[in-house]
Amino acid sequence: MSLAIDCEVILLAEDNENHVLLIRRAFEQAGLVNPLYVVSDGEEAVAYLKGQGKYANREEYPLPCLLLLDLKMPRKDGFEVLEWLRQQPSFSSLRVVVLTTSEELRDVNRAYRLGANSFLTKPVDFRDFVQLSSAIKGYWIWLSRVPQAERPNGKPLSDTAGT
16 A cells, blocks of 8 residues: 655644644644644635735745644634635635534534534643644545645646546
């Protein structure tokens, strides 16, 4: 079995700076070395994905192969981002992992209905966060294939078709 490893950039949509620091530390401990770009609210996440405003330069702000999405964010919550994302033909196949503090079954159900690929609850203990980061690395980065998708400018997101 070959490892996919065709995922590069991860976008984290997270408004809590302490959670961002915790995630960065856990990723480091887990050996997850992919570039991690962070946006702090839902509107910023949409702007990043659209390549608008300060995110217009794709050399500086490349499109992600994986979006880690918090649900409880200002300006646009994670559900609104997910709903917008799945209405965009160019982002309909972007892999989205909801990473949130919510354990509410209604939030789990709603996230999947709106097109989330996975729903993970943020652990309280740092060691558990490192294990979760290892699981993200092992499945979403190494094993899971990135789908062929079109960028808004018509160029492929991933040049892995046929490999």
